[in-house]
Amino acid sequence: MNWLKKKGIAPSLKSYFIDALSFMALGLFGSLIIGLIIKTLGEQIEIFFSINMGFFIEMGTLSMSLMGPAIGVAIAYGLKAPPLVLFAAAVTGAAGAALGGPAGAYIAALISTEIGKMVSQSTRVDIIITPFVTIAAGYGVAAFIGPYMAEFMTMFGSWIGWATEQQPVVMGMLVAALMGLALTAPISSLAIALMLDLNGVAAGAATIGCSAQMVGFAVASYRENKFGGLIAQGIGTSMLQVPNILRNPLILIPPTLAGMLLAPIGTTIWAMENNAAGAGMGTSGLVGQIMTFQTMGFTMDVLIKMAVLHFIGPAVITLLLSSYMRKIGLIKNGQMLIHTGGK
Known part of the structure; x- marks a missing residue:
């Protein structure tokens, strides 16, 4: 337990089901939600005022498409991940979202962040090992768990x-x-x-x-x-x-x-x-x-x-x-x- 504490890992319901979900929401705000608002605003201005809002619509669409990376970084930040783990979490969040939707992004980012923290600053080639392990863990979770989790959540x-x-x-x-x-x-x-x-x-x-x-x-x-x-x-x-x-x-x-x-x-x-x-x-x-x-x-x-x-x-x-x-x-x-x- 002392080793986990030293690595900044504190397994608890609060960390994983309150803090992580709360920071996931911030990631959603910064990508999907604001993107949807921007896109909707652009579309309605086009309809009601006949003004070309293609720039707004494209901007909103891009923001929405980056939901996965935003969730990954937000969760990693919320779990106080070191820099290399934080940045690699953008990839694991994207993988989770692509293979398992929002639920997949959540679980992939959560698990990969904790595993990445375990190996962070443990070797002399940390700049390679840490992002590799983080991404490999996150992609593995996304590929093997994400689709089933997404299917279950959607079914429910x-x-x-x-x-x-x-x-x-x-x-x-x-x-x-x-x-x-x-x-x-x-x-x-x-x-x-x-x-x-x-x-x-x-x-x-x-x-x-x-x-x-x-x-x-x-x-x-x-x-x-x-x-x-x-x-x-x-x-x-x-x-x-x-x-x-x-x-x-x-x-x-x-x-x-x-x-x-x-x-x-x-x-x-x-x-x-x-x-x-x-x-x-x-x-x-x-x-x-x-x-x-x-x-x-x-x-x-x-x-x-x-x-x-x-x-x-x-x-x-x-x-x-x-x-x-x-x-x-x-x-x-x-x-x-x-x-x-x-x-």
């Missing part, structure tokens, strides 16, 4: 989609609750949605649940955090509430219930759809809404449904529930104060 995601279509009320509530909680927890709902390849009404329910967490916490904690906290949580991240949730888990109830109450509307009366890139984002950077438009079309009908299910509904329901919980003493003033907010 399709089961969720199928179940949501068959039981839209129950599954809509379940998907909204679980994805919403994942978004607020220190793990990546974005990475989960992409690895599962969530789409259709299941992705729509996930977006509602995630939006409810962000908008709900932003509104419910307004008296503590004012406008700064409203913006930080509403279009930033509800993860800012994690320290407060650990102190009083009851503050999770209002936004989670809001998502569960609204999701069945989005799976039945007002069928809302999304893609995997938007499913786990909620209102963060308005990516969930941009991807909803990209999936369902840029129409006034979609805008109205989205406004009600992603913003107005979560705000009203969460505010009513949290106000009642404050009134009966289950939530006390100051318990949702975040460090970025202020009075």
Whole structure:
């Protein structure tokens, strides 16, 4: 164990399933997500204003294609890899993505980074041995595990989609609750949605649940955090509430219930759809809404449904529930104060 510690390797669920997934999400933001936004923006400007946006569309397409290397470098950085391992992880992430999609990129980058750290600075020809071992390990994992992992994750995601279509009320509530909680927890709902390849009404329910967490916490904690906290949580991240949730888990109830109450509307009366890139984002950077438009079309009908299910509904329901919980003493003033907010 001392040798592993000396090499900077600390095997744990936190390192591999919280830290690694969180940094994977940053890699996705820096490649696939921003690329998709840029491409969509270019395409819509071309449609509505008849302006040639080929440069934007090509730039976005290129960004999206570099998802694998971005995931590899992000995970290696998150695991505090030395330089040669970090740079070689770009190759292992690319191999994982090519052979096993986002899930393949995650597992290939994770394993190759840890193996690369084991051999790093162990020989006099470190500049050759370290990247060779890192790439060989990552490519081996990508080739032998990646396709099966991708197939399983995609199949599992399709089961969720199928179940949501068959039981839209129950599954809509379940998907909204679980994805919403994942978004607020220190793990990546974005990475989960992409690895599962969530789409259709299941992705729509996930977006509602995630939006409810962000908008709900932003509104419910307004008296503590004012406008700064409203913006930080509403279009930033509800993860800012994690320290407060650990102190009083009851503050999770209002936004989670809001998502569960609204999701069945989005799976039945007002069928809302999304893609995997938007499913786990909620209102963060308005990516969930941009991807909803990209999936369902840029129409006034979609805008109205989205406004009600992603913003107005979560705000009203969460505010009513949290106000009642404050009134009966289950939530006390100051318990949702975040460090970025202020009075």
